[in-house]
């Protein structure tokens with residue numbers, strides 16, 4: 001049975017952010033993830049986790065100026081100091097939230113820069129960050145993201161992410177395997193689960209319906225089958241990760257929208273036992 005984490009950035013938008021922890025716990029989630037914690041004091045978030053018996057399973061390192069369109073700094077020449085400061089801040093929050101893993105966004109490929117130059121900066125930054133995170137007892141994740149949602153994003157394919165992880169050879173550098181992005185960019189999702197889960201290089205999985213990024217029972221992916229494949233492969237290889245529910249409720253942010261959309265936990269037979 002997969003362990004599902006509520007993505008508090010995408011879910012429960014009918015509540016102010018700090019109230020989403022209670023809402024997720026009330027729906028039976030035991031793990032949460034979100035994009036960025038930095039608008040709140042770490043202790044404020046840690047208290048919410050404690051109050052509601054929740055584990056923080058993932059969040060993202062600072063992405064640069066998100067409002068200005070930046071989507072990570074790791075591949076950007078000349079931004080190494082900002083990147084390193086962001087990793088340090090993320091590790092501080094990971095310590096405070098007892099969060100085992102951090103997603104490091106690659107960034108948008110700037111026009112006119114040779115891809116090989118970006119790749120060199122990316123891999124050097126990842127190697128440095130992985131060593132910092134290793135010393136802090138944390139994992140770092142890199143996630144292929146589709147360019148429909150994020151035009152120009154530097155990392156798009158599962159095989160490229162796994163190649164990078166193998167080149168850098170840091171045991172705590174892993175892949176964030178978002179099945180939504182995988183379906184859009186490559187397809188063949190079930191076979192990629194069978195291919196990559198046993199490698200030990202997948203640190204986290206995320207799900208959403210394709211193409212609208214709503215609940216997993218809406219769209220072209222048969223998530224019930226995919227959860228069966230994950231259970232089968234995880235049992236054989238010992239994968240014990242979480243699956244982040246990183247989708248926008250189809251009902252929007254009206255009162256009760258997220259909870260009303262959780263029927264897939266029952267229809268797909270994956271609602272965790274109460275308690």
Ligand SMILES: O=C(O)C(=O)[C@H](O)CO
Pocket residue numbers: 035060103143145178206246
């Ligand atoms: O876009 C995604 O799927 C992610 O998981 C990033 O962390 C946020 O954009």
Ligand SMILES: [Mg+2]
Pocket residue numbers: 143178206246
């Ligand atoms: Mg994702």
